[in-house]
Amino acid sequence: MDSIVIEALVRALAVGTPLLLACLGAILNERAGVVNLGVEGMMAVGALAAFAVASKSPDASLWAAVGAAMLAGAALSLLHAFATVTLRANQFVSGLALALIGTGAAGLLGKKFEGLPLFNKVPDWTLGGFTISPFTVAALILAGLLAFWLTATRGGLTLRSVGENPAAADVLGVNVGLTRVLAVLGGGALAGLAGAFLSLSYRSSWADNMTNGLGWIAVALVIFVGWRPLRAIAGALFFGFLYYLQFRLQGNSNVPTEVFSAMPFILVLVVLALAGVRGQAGDAPAALGRAYVRGER
Amino acid sequence: MKGLAALRPAPVKGWTVNQTQSSAGPPALRLSGITKRFPGVVANDAVDLTVHAGEVLALLGENGAGKSTLISILYGLYQPDEGAVELAGQPVRIGSPAQARRLGIGLVPQHPLLVSRHTVAENLALGRVGGLFPARRVAGQVRELSARYGLEVNPEARVSDLSPGEKQRVEIVRALLGGARVLILDEPTSVLTPQEAEGLFRVMRELKADGRSLIFISHKLDEVLAVADRVTVLRRGKVVGGVPTRGATRESLAELMVGRSVDFTRKRAGGPGAEAGALLSVRDLSAQGARGLPALRGVSFELRRGEVLGVAGIAGNGQSELVEVLAGLHAATGSVTLDSQALTGDAAARFRSGVAHIPEDRIHSGTVPSMTVAENLALRDFERPPLARGLARDLTATDERARREVEAYGVATPGIHTPTRLLSGGNIQKLILARELAGQPKLILAVHPTYGLDIGATDQVHRVLLDRTGDGAGVLLVSEDLDELLSLSDRVAVMVGGSLLGPFPVAEVTRESLGLLMGGAHPHSIPGADQGPTQNGVMA
Ligand SMILES: Nc1ncnc2c1ncn2[C@@H]1O[C@H](COP(=O)(O)OP(=O)(O)OP(=O)(O)O)[C@@H](O)[C@H]1O
Ligand SMILES: [Mg+2]
Numbered sequence: 001m002d003s004i005v006i007e008a009l010v011r012a013l014a015v016g017t018p019l020l021l022a023c024l025g026a027i028l029n030e031r032a033g034v035v036n037l038g039v040e041g042m043m044a045v046g047a048l049a050a051f052a053v054a055s056k057s058p059d060a061s062l063w064a065a066v067g068a069a070m071l072a073g074a075a076l077s078l079l080h081a082f083a084t085v086t087l088r089a090n091q092f093v094s095g096l097a098l099a100l101i102g103t104g105a106a107g108l109l110g111k112k113f114e115g116l117p118l119f120n121k122v123p124d125w126t127l128g129g130f131t132i133s134p135f136t137v138a139a140l141i142l143a144g145l146l147a148f149w150l151t152a153t154r155g156g157l158t159l160r161s162v163g164e165n166p167a168a169a170d171v172l173g174v175n176v177g178l179t180r181v182l183a184v185l186g187g188g189a190l191a192g193l194a195g196a197f198l199s200l201s202y203r204s205s206w207a208d209n210m211t212n213g214l215g216w217i218a219v220a221l222v223i224f225v226g227w228r229p230l231r232a233i234a235g236a237l238f239f240g241f242l243y244y245l246q247f248r249l250q251g252n253s254n255v256p257t258e259v260f261s262a263m264p265f266i267l268v269l270v271v272l273a274l275a276g277v278r279g280q281a282g283d284a285p286a287a288l289g290r291a292y293v294r295g296e297r
Numbered sequence: 298m299k300g301l302a303a304l305r306p307a308p309v310k311g312w313t314v315n316q317t318q319s320s321a322g323p324p325a326l327r328l329s330g331i332t333k334r335f336p337g338v339v340a341n342d343a344v345d346l347t348v349h350a351g352e353v354l355a356l357l358g359e360n361g362a363g364k365s366t367l368i369s370i371l372y373g374l375y376q377p378d379e380g381a382v383e384l385a386g387q388p389v390r391i392g393s394p395a396q397a398r399r400l401g402i403g404l405v406p407q408h409p410l411l412v413s414r415h416t417v418a419e420n421l422a423l424g425r426v427g428g429l430f431p432a433r434r435v436a437g438q439v440r441e442l443s444a445r446y447g448l449e450v451n452p453e454a455r456v457s458d459l460s461p462g463e464k465q466r467v468e469i470v471r472a473l474l475g476g477a478r479v480l481i482l483d484e485p486t487s488v489l490t491p492q493e494a495e496g497l498f499r500v501m502r503e504l505k506a507d508g509r510s511l512i513f514i515s516h517k518l519d520e521v522l523a524v525a526d527r528v529t530v531l532r533r534g535k536v537v538g539g540v541p542t543r544g545a546t547r548e549s550l551a552e553l554m555v556g557r558s559v560d561f562t563r564k565r566a567g568g569p570g571a572e573a574g575a576l577l578s579v580r581d582l583s584a585q586g587a588r589g590l591p592a593l594r595g596v597s598f599e600l601r602r603g604e605v606l607g608v609a610g611i612a613g614n615g616q617s618e619l620v621e622v623l624a625g626l627h628a629a630t631g632s633v634t635l636d637s638q639a640l641t642g643d644a645a646a647r648f649r650s651g652v653a654h655i656p657e658d659r660i661h662s663g664t665v666p667s668m669t670v671a672e673n674l675a676l677r678d679f680e681r682p683p684l685a686r687g688l689a690r691d692l693t694a695t696d697e698r699a700r701r702e703v704e705a706y707g708v709a710t711p712g713i714h715t716p717t718r719l720l721s722g723g724n725i726q727k728l729i730l731a732r733e734l735a736g737q738p739k740l741i742l743a744v745h746p747t748y749g750l751d752i753g754a755t756d757q758v759h760r761v762l763l764d765r766t767g768d769g770a771g772v773l774l775v776s777e778d779l780d781e782l783l784s785l786s787d788r789v790a791v792m793v794g795g796s797l798l799g800p801f802p803v804a805e806v807t808r809e810s811l812g813l814l815m816g817g818a819h820p821h822s823i824p825g826a827d828q829g830p831t832q833n834g835v836m837a
Contacts, residue, residue, distance in 0.1 A: 152429055152430050153428070154422075154429075157415075157419055157422060158423065160412075161415065165413070168423070170394065171404075171406075172398075172424030173393070173398060174423070286413070286414065
């Protein structure tokens with residue numbers, strides 16, 4: 001009995017890790033006022049980049065692989081930053097495009113990595129009898145750091161102000177565009193890190209569509225947790241658990257697999273419905289999704 | 298920068314303290330030939346202006362004259378199309394507000410520009426205080442400043458919970474924190490109570506004694522005479538004159554501003570007596586305010602047909618809630634009847650039964666800023682004839698009526714298809730009036746109806762409101778401007794802590810007695826207020 005609970009918790013934490021990392025990234029850019037729906041794409045690119053570096057040779061540095069993943073995620077998000085901040089394009093359209101570009105490019109470039117072995121995966125740690133990925137520990141620490149940084153530092157205050165009232169921040173000498181670009185890049189890097197977890201720790205292989213809708217859930221999770229990093233821990237755990245249940249059911253039932261492939265998207269709807277019931281859309285940063293133009297009344 | 302030491306201006310070459318004449322040294326600020334064009338308007342047309350150290354310059358002009366545009370240029374929000382700016386004799390280019398701040402220019406904007414979800418301290422720390430816990434660090438400085446200048450602000454309060462007057466104070470504290478040498482105040486008193494305004498003038502005099510330069514924009518000429526040394530008048534973007542305030546009068550300034558003489562005498566002769574009968578009767582109204590505190594405590598009164606009932610009170614004593622309850626925007630217990638019919642339903646239903654509402658916050662609840670003038674004018678009835686036929690809107694009829702109303706109310710706008718966010722503050726207010734008064738309302742709920750209006754427009758609004766009482770409409774006039782209340786109302790009530798005192802016939806109250814009641818004094822201890830009719834009043 002106990003072991004089932006622990007097993008479930010450990011598995012929920014494992015699936016929750018990429019959700020948490022990507023959700024923290026999305027919180028970062030959304031608190032600055034930029035929605036990025038491209039999380040799924042940035043995650044896929046990150047997973048591939050990490051795998052490509054790590055599978056090059058037996059003595060490839062795992063740090064370099066993680067770094068590559070974050071760079072790849074950030075590089076892809078730069079497109080979004082350029083489109084939405086510089087060109088003031090619609091954030092939702094640009095984010096959707098990013099998701100398609102990211103998953104498409106990762107699938108195409110990743111063909112030759114399919115089925116390749118990973119020489120050394122990121123080793124799990126054993127803490128008090130059960131195993132935990134260093135990525136999970138990092139994600140939990142990052143959640144705490146982000147919460148602290150947002151509320152208690154100058155940078156966090158600046159970022160939140162840009163997401164709430166960019167005109168007010170601009171008048172006070174804050175570079176609204178730069179703040180937003182950096183927030184988007186940070187969001188991209190964290191989504192890339194979530195991808196690295198998938199290919200270096202969780203699966204330790206590369207497969208097309210290995211992100212499997214996690215990025216979309218992460219985007220919805222941001223709303224569910226009311227844009228708060230600490231609540232994201234609980235949210236990620238909860239949805240990690242639902243995901244885990246799905247795997248379990250998939251193994252032990254006659255339900256057609258199509259139902260399960262639709263699962264991530266059903267979960268997105270569940271997340272949004274729950275957030276709606278709790279009235280959380282009202283927690284959204286006031287300037288979320290809107291481009292800033294100086295001098296526009 | 299530590300504490301109040303930061304408020305002392307650094308000595309600057311060419312700056313002379315307490316000098317109001319231009320004889321010695323260059324002026325602290327000189328604008329020459331500033332021109333700014335917007336599509337359809339020349340907002341500033343070759344404007345020249347100087348301010349000296351230790352001087353308060355009042356900038357006067359009708360709504361849309363270009364005052365806010367001029368100071369936006371000074372503060373780096375807009376770039377002028379032509380012209381030059383000099384600070385203490387040095388030519389400068391002000392590319393951004395941040396640069397303006399570095400140059401020692403501070404602005405208290407006409408509409409507070411604050412992050413509503415953040416606390417006061419967080420707002421004040423933004424862009425100023427570095428490192429860890431910026432809000433906590435700035436809070437001490439804020440308390441010091443507010444104690445020194447009598448500007449009450451609570452650094453921990455959330456901005457969304459503040460009244461417009463309180464937000465204005467936060468902006469003033471921000472400019473003071475920045476240690477500005479040239480401080481611009483764009484209509485800072487339009488939402489302040491008389492006491493708050495007096496407090497602000499004390500601050501302004503202290504800053505002036507410090508050798509700073511102040512530019513003060515106001516439509517209230519008494520204030521201008523009380524606090525300014527010199528006046529520069531803009532009309533349609535051009536400087537049309539400048540005079541020292543010594544020797545000037547309200548009448549002479551008004552004439553300079555609008556180009557004709559303006560009548561300041563009491564406009565209301567005698568209102569209807571008790572025989573007119575009740576139009577609106579409110580019984581035992583109680584309501585909760587924000588954060589679950591009682592905002593209205595058993596308010597009862599009657600408003601007679603053809604009467605103007607003034608409601609005085611310091612912001613936050615329940616006036617806003619009273620009006621919102623009557624307009625159908627706020628839940629309450631108690632009974633309200635209009636014309637002997639129970640007044641119920643949502644805001645739209647009440648509008649149809651003859652309740653017009655001129656709200657306090659004209660930008661956010663009065664208009665949809667991104668929609669056009671014509672659309673905003675049609676907000677109340679776009680889905681009914683004559684503005685609609687069946688399911689389709691009649692755009693020609695909408696535009697036609699918009700043109701008529703823009704004309705009738707003198708809304709200065711490049712066109713009826715201009716988004717209202719581009720209009721000057723006063724013109725947005727005129728637009729709301731035009732819309733709300735179009736349907737021959739029976740009851741007009743007017744909250745600060747002349748807030749931000751120039752004297753000509755104020756006069757016009759007063760006349761329109763009084764005209765409607767001639768047709769039997771009742772006006773509930775909430776204002777912090779006691780002079781306005783006294784010159785328009787037939788009876789005046791005072792709101793304190795959610796209770797209503799009075800109403801008292803206007804002949805029996807004075808500025809002073811109202812001021813004391815607003816501060817919470819007992820009515821019986823006030824001479825002149827003691828024989829007020831109490832049959833409707835809730836006397837504590
Ligand atoms: N960004 C803008 N785009 C287009 N027109 C503008 C813009 N800003 C101001 N205007 C126009 O310029 C003119 C001057 O406006 P401004 O706000 O400076 O007037 P004001 O003197 O401050 O009036 P008020 O007393 O009503 O505040 C108005 O006709 C206004 O509609
Ligand atoms: Mg203005």
